[in-house]
Amino acid sequence: MNTPQTAAFLKKLDNVLLLTHVRPDGDTVGCAAALCQALRDTGRTSFILHNPEITATYEPYAAPYWAPADFAPTHVVAVDIAAPGLLPENAKQYAGRIELCIDHHPSNSGYARHTCVDASAGAAGELLYEIIRVLTPITPAIALPLYVAIATDTGCFVYSNTTSRTHRIAAELLELIDVSAVNKALFRTKSRTRLAMESRMVADMTFCDGGRAVVMRIPLSLRQELGATEADIEELSSLAALVEDTDCGITLRELEPGTVKISVRSGPRVDACAVCAALGGGGHRAAAGATVRGTLAEAEAAVLRALAEATEA
């Protein structure tokens, strides 16, 4: 469905539960908050299913909309969720009855009954903006989470997924809200623990693929040593993408003993999505991820094999 069709479909729904993805980022949380507020503004009942992995960074945007424990939804909608495997544990009970998914991941598996996917959108928030404006006037309470969605998924308008459309929507949103405090908090503040994590990751980074790829690691032991929270390590994979003279940044994060989350950020030479797809993951051409079983060293060997295969082809 395109965005006008999606808006028309949403107009027919009431008692709507909104789902966000595991390790929730600004895009999934911002989209859910904006849509929930928009549905309420048009007189409908709507909640966001509590996401147990919500971080302090994004909790304030979602908290006003968390569903009460006894909410029995008539309709279930997923935002920014590419596949059922990305549903949090408590959302899996709804996996078979998701009527609508609004997403911008090209890898979207089409699991929902209706899907509104536009991979040209820098953030799912761009699609939500276009959908919501058909439903109801955009208020500051809708604009702020939409801005968070769009700004976070584009690295504050710096990643290559930023388009003319991204800026045009931001221009509309900034007519309604002051984003100085949000920008300072999201993009110009780092916790001491996060700075320490980055410092250690840089000190231990290694290079491969003829110096064109950099590998950074977040062992569980480092996280424990520094007492890092989820907020301290979120989006840490962007650090590897900064290193001069490289065009592939790989971050290996030990989620628990024997499980490693791999993140790949890449320039045009490397298809990050292909690399991660070979490991059972997915994402975008320039930013993708996969979660694999094994030690950090085994995960590193696996991703480097996948990288070699993807760049050979």
Next chain:
Amino acid sequence: MNTPQTAAFLKKLDNVLLLTHVRPDGDTVGCAAALCQALRDTGRTSFILHNPEITATYEPYAAPYWAPADFAPTHVVAVDIAAPGLLPENAKQYAGRIELCIDHHPSNSGYARHTCVDASAGAAGELLYEIIRVLTPITPAIALPLYVAIATDTGCFVYSNTTSRTHRIAAELLELIDVSAVNKALFRTKSRTRLAMESRMVADMTFCDGGRAVVMRIPLSLRQELGATEADIEELSSLAALVEDTDCGITLRELEPGTVKISVRSGPRVDACAVCAALGGGGHRAAAGATVRGTLAEAEAAVLRALAEATEA
């Protein structure tokens, strides 16, 4: 003059020399390049006066427009230059005959015969966009330096000077150009040496003033050990301004044995200029500096005394 008046005025000029400011940044260079190209597109002769302090970062945007040594301009225009004191040495000969200044600094001294100043613009590039579009169609060769001007002066749309207008202009420019490579180079690249410097500065940072001030140090030995160039350490004082729960970031850089450059970045509680003035330096309330004699430890003791006095008052 407003921007339509400025465009009308520019239409009457030919043989135009454009001036940029000392320590040229992306805004002054981008504005000059865009205006020079626009004037040429309308059949006029125009050049930019060579800026001896141009850095490798911005040189490519200005180089096609440098004036030949024998260029005798009929008209002289300044872009993003708030006062005659900010003219490079080789531009001072034109100080008395600047017919037009296009700028966004509220402190503009009104030194030019005609001044187009709009302090609500995040970058002078926003004004140049509005002026140039009246003169001639915006081409990619004009759009790229305008984007550089606007993106650099707003920290890539993150500083509080970013407005709806900023985003709307960026949206128009992105219809014409791909800025992925520019964004990557300007905002998403750090040299390995710079990353290593930051890593070490963070590892050794200390806190004082009840945890509200952070102190970072760049000993000469660290610079030598890492083989850091000037480019590797420029703007490193911004690192201390990122630390969560602090509102005063102090960076101590040993310039040579016995000489230390102190940089202070602060929030509203601390007047950085007062702190540095007590040490013989100066600057703005939120960002100031001083150069003192002594060891790193002596400089640190001196700045902490000055900080205590400034915050007691």
